[in-house]
Amino acid sequence: MSANSNRQENTKQVGNLLADAAFLQDIRRQMLRFATLQLNDASQAEDAVQEALIGAMKNAASFGGRAAFKTWMFAILKNKIADVLRYKQRMVNIGSFAHDEDDEDLSELFDRKGFWQVDERPVAWGNPVASMRESQFWVVFEACLDNLPPKQARVFMMREFVELDADEICAEVELTTSNLHVLLHRARLRLRECLENKWVLQGEKNDELP
Template sequence: MAAPSESPELNEQLRLQMLKFATLQLRDPHMAEDAVQEAMLGAFCYARSFNGRSAYKTWVFAILKHKIADELRKRKRLATVSELSDREDRQFEETLFNQHGRWHKEARPVRWSSPDDNLEDERFWEIFEACLNGLPASQGRVFMMREFIGLESAEICTELALTVSNLNVLLYRARLRLRECLENRWQRQGDATC
C-alpha cells in the first residue's frame, strides 16, 4: 500500500497535526518543527517499508514519537512547579468528590456500552483527541509522555523536574478529566454532535 504522498493537502494536514503534538511535548516550536521535519523525511526515505498494516498517519506518528522520545531523553530541561495549577485542579476534584473522597451522585462513572465497538469507531478517537486537547497543558503533556510516547516515570520526572508524587498526581488528574470528558461527550450523547 502506497503512502498518500501525491496529496499535498493530506500531507499538510498531517504535518499540522504532528506539529501540534510535537510542540505540546517539546515546548519549543523550533524543536517541534525540526522533529516533524525529521519524521516526515524519515517517512519519505523509508516509504517502501510502509506495508499498510496500519494507517499511514499511525506509521508517521510512530516515527515522530520516537524522534520526540529521543529528544526528550537528550535534553535536561527544567519545568517549574508554578506550571502546575493545583488550585484549579482542586476545584475540579471538588466537583467530582465529596469531603470524604466519595463520588458525588451526579458525577459517578457510568457503565460504558460495548467498549470493543467504541475502539473501532473513528468518532470516539475524534472526541478523545478533543478531550485530550482540553486538558491543562501540564496534564496533557505528562499523559502523552507516559501513554503515547511510552516514557518511564523516571524519565518524565527527570525531564520535567518533577517528583514521582507530582507525576502521579498529574497523571491521576489527567485521567479523571479524560474520563469525565469522554462520559459527557461520548457515552452520554452517543453519536450525537457535541
C-alpha cells in the same frame, strides 16, 4: 462635511479599495508575508490576514484617507498578530500554568468525604473497544485530549504515547514521583470524564432522539 457623511465617505473609500482586485491581491500578499514572518505558521498567518481584512471592512467608517490605508490596514493586522502571539505564549509557557493546575481541587468530582458526587459517578461504558472502530469517536477523543491542562497533557502523553516510565518522565520534566502521580491521576480523571460525557452519555442522548 458632517461627521456622518465623513463616515460614509470613509466606508466608501475602503470599499472601493478592497473591491479593486489588483489592489486587494497586492496588499494581501504583503500582509501574508508579514504575518508569516511574525507567526512562523502559514495557516495562522492566513487566518490573521483574513480576520484583519474583515476587521477593516467592519471598521471602514473610522478610516481616515487613502494615503493612510496601508498603515491603517497593517495596524489592524498587527493587533490580530499580537492576539495570536499572546495566546500562543500562554500555551507554551507551561511554567505560568503551574499555579492554576496545582490548585485544581477535585471538589467537582468528589464530595467532602471523598466519595463520588452523585452526578459524577462513573457509569458502565458498554463496549469501549467497539467505539474505537467509529471515526467520530476519535474526533471526540482528540478533543478531550486537547482539553487537558498543559502540564497534565504533557506528562500523560509522555507516559501513554511515548511510553516513558515514571522515572524517565520525572527526570525529563523535573518533577517528584509524587507530583507526577498527582498529575497523571488528574489527567486520567479528566479524560475519563470527558469521554463519558461527550461520547458515552451523548450517544445515549442521541439514541433517545426521535
